[in-house]
Amino acid sequence: xxxxxxxxxxxxxxxxxxxxxxxxxxxxxxxxxxxxxxxxxxxxxxxxxxxxxxxxxxxxxxxxxxxxxxxxxxxxxxxxxxxxxxxxxxxxxxxxxxxxxxxxxxxxxxxxxxxxxxxxxxxxxxxxxxxxxxxxxxxxxxxxxxxxxxxxxxxxxxxxxxxxxxxxxxxxxxxxxxxxxxxxxxxxxxxxxxxxxxxxxxxxxxxxxxxxxxxxxxxxxxxxxxxxxxxxxxxxxxxxxxxxxxxxxxxxxxxxxxxxxxxxxxxxxxxxxxxxxxxxxxxxxxxxxxxxxxxxxxxxxxxxxxxxxxxxxxxxxxxxxxxxxxxxxxxxxxxxxxxxxxxxxxxxxxxxxxxxxxxxxxxxxxxxxxxxxxxxxxxxxxxxxxxxxxxxxxxxxxxxxxxxxxxxxxxxxxxxxxxxxxxxxxxxxxxxxxxxxxxxxxxxxxxxxxxxxxxxxxxxxxxxxxxxxxxxxxxxxxxxxxxxxxxx
Amino acid sequence: xxxxxxxxxxxxxxxxxxxxxxxxxxxxxxxxxxxxxxxxxxxxxxxxxxxxxxxxxxxxxxxxxxxxxxx
Amino acid sequence: xxxxxxxxxxxxxxxxxxxxxxxxxxxxxxxxxxxxxxxxxxxxxxxxxxxxxxxxxxxxxxxxxxxxxxxxxxxxxxxxxxxxxxxxxxxxxxxxxxxxxxxxxxxxxxxxxxxxxxxxxxxxxxxxxxxxxxxxxxxxxxxxxxxxxxxxxxxxxxxxxxxxxxxxxxxxxxxxxxxxxxxxxxxxxxxxxxxxxxxxxxxxxxxxxxxxxxxxxxxxxxxxxxxxxx
Numbered sequence: 001x002x003x004x005x006x007x008x009x010x011x012x013x014x015x016x017x018x019x020x021x022x023x024x025x026x027x028x029x030x031x032x033x034x035x036x037x038x039x040x041x042x043x044x045x046x047x048x049x050x051x052x053x054x055x056x057x058x059x060x061x062x063x064x065x066x067x068x069x070x071x072x073x074x075x076x077x078x079x080x081x082x083x084x085x086x087x088x089x090x091x092x093x094x095x096x097x098x099x100x101x102x103x104x105x106x107x108x109x110x111x112x113x114x115x116x117x118x119x120x121x122x123x124x125x126x127x128x129x130x131x132x133x134x135x136x137x138x139x140x141x142x143x144x145x146x147x148x149x150x151x152x153x154x155x156x157x158x159x160x161x162x163x164x165x166x167x168x169x170x171x172x173x174x175x176x177x178x179x180x181x182x183x184x185x186x187x188x189x190x191x192x193x194x195x196x197x198x199x200x201x202x203x204x205x206x207x208x209x210x211x212x213x214x215x216x217x218x219x220x221x222x223x224x225x226x227x228x229x230x231x232x233x234x235x236x237x238x239x240x241x242x243x244x245x246x247x248x249x250x251x252x253x254x255x256x257x258x259x260x261x262x263x264x265x266x267x268x269x270x271x272x273x274x275x276x277x278x279x280x281x282x283x284x285x286x287x288x289x290x291x292x293x294x295x296x297x298x299x300x301x302x303x304x305x306x307x308x309x310x311x312x313x314x315x316x317x318x319x320x321x322x323x324x325x326x327x328x329x330x331x332x333x334x335x336x337x338x339x340x341x342x343x344x345x346x347x348x349x350x351x352x353x354x355x356x357x358x359x360x361x362x363x364x365x366x367x368x369x370x371x372x373x374x375x376x377x378x379x380x381x382x383x384x385x386x387x388x389x390x391x392x393x394x395x396x397x398x399x400x401x402x403x404x405x406x407x408x409x410x411x412x413x414x415x416x417x418x419x420x421x422x423x424x425x426x427x428x429x430x431x432x433x434x435x436x437x438x439x440x441x442x443x444x445x446x447x448x449x450x451x452x453x454x455x456x457x458x459x460x461x462x463x464x465x466x467x468x469x470x471x472x473x474x475x476x477x478x479x480x481x482x483x484x485x486x487x488x
Numbered sequence: 489x490x491x492x493x494x495x496x497x498x499x500x501x502x503x504x505x506x507x508x509x510x511x512x513x514x515x516x517x518x519x520x521x522x523x524x525x526x527x528x529x530x531x532x533x534x535x536x537x538x539x540x541x542x543x544x545x546x547x548x549x550x551x552x553x554x555x556x557x558x559x
Numbered sequence: 560x561x562x563x564x565x566x567x568x569x570x571x572x573x574x575x576x577x578x579x580x581x582x583x584x585x586x587x588x589x590x591x592x593x594x595x596x597x598x599x600x601x602x603x604x605x606x607x608x609x610x611x612x613x614x615x616x617x618x619x620x621x622x623x624x625x626x627x628x629x630x631x632x633x634x635x636x637x638x639x640x641x642x643x644x645x646x647x648x649x650x651x652x653x654x655x656x657x658x659x660x661x662x663x664x665x666x667x668x669x670x671x672x673x674x675x676x677x678x679x680x681x682x683x684x685x686x687x688x689x690x691x692x693x694x695x696x697x698x699x700x701x702x703x704x705x706x707x708x709x710x711x712x713x714x715x716x717x718x719x720x721x722x723x724x725x726x727x728x729x730x731x732x733x734x735x736x737x738x739x740x741x742x743x744x745x746x747x748x749x750x751x752x753x754x755x756x757x758x759x760x761x762x763x764x765x766x767x768x769x770x771x772x773x774x775x776x777x778x779x780x781x782x783x784x785x786x787x788x789x
Contacts, residue, residue, distance in 0.1 A: 007540050038693075039660070045693035050701075053693040055619040084538040121617035126652050154568050159544040162568060163534040167575075170568070174576050182583070187718055189710035194729035197707030201613075203714050208647025210591055212655055217583060237535050246532030251517050254528070258513065261575055262506055265582035274629040275655065276644035351625055351659035423633035431636050435662040440689045483536075499585045506578065516561045 009083045010091040011382040013100040017076035018375055018382070020108065022464045024068025025368070027115075029460050031061040033453035040446035051119050059130045060118050065363070066128060066226060068111055073371035074230045075107070075146070078169055080378050081237045082150065085165060086157035096152050103145040110138045122200045126215050128222050129183050133202040136184045143180070147173050164253045168233030171261060175225035183218035209276050213269070220268035227363060229260070231370050232299050238374045239303055239323045243313055244483035248305035252298055259295030263288055270341035273350065282343070289341035296334035303327040317484055318393040322373035325401065329365025333358065348423070353442070354415025361408040364400070364456060372463050379470045380485050384477050387487035388469035396462040403455035406448055414445035597648030601784040603712075603721045604649060604775070606737070607744045607766070610708035611775025614768045615654070618695060623660035626779070639666040640781070649721055661692055668780035673751040676773045681754070695769070699754055703771040705741050709734050745770050748777075 038044045038054045045053050079100060083089055090097050114131055117123075123130040131139070150173060154162070162170075186202035206214050240247055247253055269277060269285030304327055307313065313320045336358050340349045349355065376393065380386055387393070421438040425431055475488065520526045533545050564571050604612065615621075628634050630641040642665050647653055675686060680698055683690040713729050715721040726737055742761070748770050749761040757767050 009540055039691060042691045042693060050697040053618065053695070055622045055693070058622040059619060083540075085534050087538065087540055087542070087544060089540055121619075123616055123619065124652060125616040125619070125621055125654060127621075127657060151568070159534060161531050161534065161545070161565070162571075163531065165535070167571075170572055171575050171579070174572060175579055178576065178580060178583075187714055189707065189714045192718065192729075193710035193713035194731070196713070196729070196731055196734045197710035198704060201707045201711065203711050204651040206591075206651070207595055207719070208650045208653050209644045210595055211651065211653040212647075215653065240532065240535045241538070244536065246529070246536055250528045250530075250532045251521075254517065255510070255514060258510055258578070261578045262510070265579050268582075271657065274631075275627055276642055276647070347629070347631065350629075351657070355658065422637070423631065425633070431633065435637070436687050436689050439660070439691060495585060502581055502585070506581075513561055520562075 007089055008091070009089050010097065011080060011378075012097070013090070013104055014076050014079035014378065015382055016101075016104045017072045017079060017107075018378070018467075020111070021069055021072035021076055021371065021375065022467055024064055024072055024111065025460055026457075026464060028061060028065035028069050029453070029457045031057055031064060033450065033457050035061055036446070036453040037450040040443060040450050056119070056121065059123060059127075060115065062128060063114055063118060063130060066222070067114060070226060070363075070367055070371065072107075073374065074172070074226070074234075075103075077234050077238075077371070077374045077378070078146075078150075078230070080382070081165060081234075082153055082169065085159065085163035085237065086153055087159045088153060088156050090153070093152065093156060096149055099145050099149050099152070103142055103149065106138060106142050106145070110135060110142060113138070117200070124184075124186065124202065124204070126183065126204075126211075126218075128219055129180075129215070132200050133184070133186055133188050134200065136180075136186075139180070143173070143177055147177070163237070164247070164250070164257065165233040165237040167254075167257055168229050168236070171257075172225050172230040172233070175221060175229065179218045179221050179225070183214050212272055212275065213277060213281075216271040217265075217268040220271055221265060223362075224260075224264040227367050228264075228296075231367055232260075234370055234374050235303055235323060235327060236299075238370075238377050239306055239320075239327075242317070242319050242323070242373075242377050242483060242485060243307060243310055245306050245308075245310055248302050248308065252302050256295040256298030256302070259298065260292075263292045263295060267292055267341065270346070273341070273343055273346045286341050286343055286346075289338045293334060293338055297331060300327045300331045300334070313484075318390060318397055318487075319373050319376055319485060321397055322369050322376075325397075326366050326369040326373065329361055329369070329404070333362035333366060336361070348419035349415060352415035352418045353411045353445070354419070357408045357411025357415060360411070361404060364407065365404045368460075369400070372460075375467065376463075377485050379467060380477060380487075381480055383471050383474075384480075385470055385474040386477055387485055388466050388474045390487040392462055392466050393487065396459045396466070399462070400456050400459035403452040403459065406452035406455070410445040410448040410452070414442050414449075417441060417445075595648060596645055598643055598645030598784050601645065601648060603715075603723060604778060604783075605744060606705065606708050606712050606727075606741050607771055607774045608778045609711050609775075610703045610705050610741075610766070611771035611773065611778075612654075613708060613711075614698065614703060614772040615775060618698070620664075621654050621656045623656075623658060623692070625656035625659050625663045626665040627655040628663055628665050634663070638663045639669055646784070649715070651715065651719075664776070664779055666780040668777045668782055671776070673748055673773050673777065674753075676776055677752050677754065677769070680769055680772070698769040698772060699757055699767055701768045702760070703766045703768045705738065705766060705771075706734060708771075709737060709741075742766065744774065748773055 034044065035054050035057050050056070079090070090100060113135055117132060117135065118130060122132045124132060150169065154166070185205040187205065188199070188202045190197055190199040190201065204211055236247060236253060266288035267285050269281045270289045273282050273286065304324065307320070307324060314324060339345055340354070340358060376387060418438050421433045421441065424433060477486065517528060521528060530545060537545060564574055628638045628640070628642045635641055679686050680695045682694050683692040712723055712727050716723040716727050717729070742764060745761055745766045749758055752758065757770060760767050761770065
């Protein structure tokens with residue numbers, strides 16, 4: 001517990017991941033906007049030949065925004081805030097510093113390889129687990145290194161109590177590790193068949209219904225442990241720090257943590273309602289999805305109450321705006337999800353555009369907003385310069401909020417329209433619409449969604465520009481700001 | 489159906505265990521604060537006061553963890 | 560106990576792990592034996608069909624097409640008999656999909672023909688006016704990877720006892736010996752097609768991706784276990 005005046009937090013790795021978050025965020029959202037436009041205007045499928053069709057680009061979009069943008073954001077914020085809440089610097093241990101840099105180097109290799117192989121069509125065809133086995137192995141290494149860094153930092157900590165954000169990062173590490181390993185169990189065919197065929201190809205250890213169960217156990221919980229758990233960890237740090245208000249109820253944050261851990265995993269089978277998965281599992285998925293509202297709202301309400309008596313900050317500080325809106329979208333999304341998991345609602349909603357609509361109010365409104373707010377908060381402290389432009393952040397906020405609202409409203413209407421048309425029958429009990437009727441009717445909604453993509457992407461470019469200007473040419477700060485991030 | 493039944497009982501049993509543990513935790517949290525052994529709300533300040541040279545904010549309990557606490 | 564957990568990050572982590580692993584253990588593992596049983600008489604995919612499944616994966620048809628017919632009248636009227644767990648016994652990976660931008664394909668082999676698929680893959684709007692599906696002309700020139708499909712058949716035969724014949728054996732030699740059978744199957748499909756490049760390629764002993772894909776699409780449905788259906 002010695003005071004060490006010369007010691008400073010070391011943000012080298014956090015900065016590196018900040019750069020990749022900006023880069024992959026732009027690429028992923030650009031592809032997303034393109035494929036959204038392709039659904040409205042199919043001629044756009046032929047820009048890149050074989051490599052430019054909607055179907056080839058769609059997993060690239062999801063993987064780049066998840067494993068490029070979001071995971072970079074998670075690592076950037078982790079390497080920033082873990083040091084601070086544990087009160088140790090990475091510079092104190094050469095080993096930790098080396099592992100952190102090694103992890104980034106391997107991450108960059110894996111992410112680049114992911115983009116190339118998926119563009120070429122190497123895929124396991126499991127959603128959010130498309131990467132083939134050599135990449136899977138590399139990811140395991142990256143993940144293990146992260147765990148080593150995490151527990152090494154915890155091992156030399158000065159603050160004996162682990163702050164709640166660290167709990168969430170530990171859970172993210174463990175949850176993803178377990179689920180990823182199980183879901184990607186596959187046999188490389190080249191070796192099993194005595195050197196015949198492509199070395200990249202593998203065949204899943206599970207078949208049919210089992211494969212579906214394991215896959216959605218993963219698919220659902222990738223959402224839990226990548227899009228929810230670490231993001232909650234972020235907001236528990238950044239909102240109090242930016243506003244200068246301690247978490248409203250620390251005890252509530254502990255309880256919602258355990259609640260979330262226990263309930264989330266059960267809900268995976270709600271992706272498989274009305275399928276060939278046993279009935280009791282479907283029911284279980286349905287019930288636990290509804291129970292899941294409690295811990296989710298526990299965290300979100302805790303966040304909103306943290307601002308109690310300080311709501312004036314909402315008008316004064318655009319970063320608070322981002323974070324408060326993020327927790328509001330989190331509430332919306334975690335209410336919408338359970339509604340879709342009710343069996344009778346699911347019968348209409350499943351397979352329709354309501355599902356991407358639901359996903360995007362979560363990932364755009366909650367995940368992306370929170371990551372961008374976190375990076376904005378970190379920038380003045382990492383680069384020792386004030387944020388380049390407040391008015392640009394304000395403009396970005398309104399542009400992107402409009403984009404998210406346009407996205408989910410258009411997809412709600414599209415999804416329900418489609419679901420109702422698929423089942424509509426005439427007075428004799430015959431189906432009223434051929435399938436193509438239910439596609440062409442969606443054109444205006446697809447066009448609106450493409451527009452919303454353009455708006456959100458524009459907002460992201462404003463974010464990137466603001467960040468780059470902050471790094472390079474903004475006013476230099478003489479001392480580190482305590483709470484509110486300074487901005488011009 | 490041996491495995492199905494076993495699975496049913498195991499799931500019921502474990503669910504009860506977890507629910508009891510969760511409620512036990514709530515009771516524990518409030519009781520230890522009431523008795524003055526701990527102050528959880530103080531931990532919220534870890535995020536606010538996070539300079540590397542600021543004094544660690546710990547619970548007010550008498551830290552028996554100097555040897556085993558460091559993992 | 561709680562005090563101790565709060566002070567020991569390592570055991571705290573173990574606690575978190577147990578809580579999250581529990582759901583998986585109860586929900587998933589015990590069902591394995593039951594859910595992997597095939598329906599009576601189900602045959603595995605031929606090597607050509609497996610190669611077609613790889614094309615299906617490579618061009619990621621799953622982004623827009625499901626292979627899961629739910630037990631509703633509106634679905635069985637549109638696509639046919641609802642899907643049974645046992646029909647997927649040889650599907651590695653499962654290809655149920657999660658989005659129907661296009662129609663379900665689980666029984667497409669029951670009601671579409673080789674000719675229809677050929678026209679559709681070349682130019683979807685020629686058979687479905689208003690379709691937003693892209694054309695997949697590159698499948699008519701790209702050559703399917705039969706070797707990899709063969710390797711997959713060998714792997715699932717040895718690792719999971721999928722019932723393939725004795726002619727599916729590891730090694731390059733066995734593959735060379737098997738190749739003519741795949742080509743013969745491809746020729747039957749190419750004979751029903753009109754694209755000249757495809758016919759030339761097959762005559763020269765090469766199998767374009769579209770031929771393999773059509774073989775796969777034709778196998779979807781009830782024909783793999785019910786000889787009476789088409």
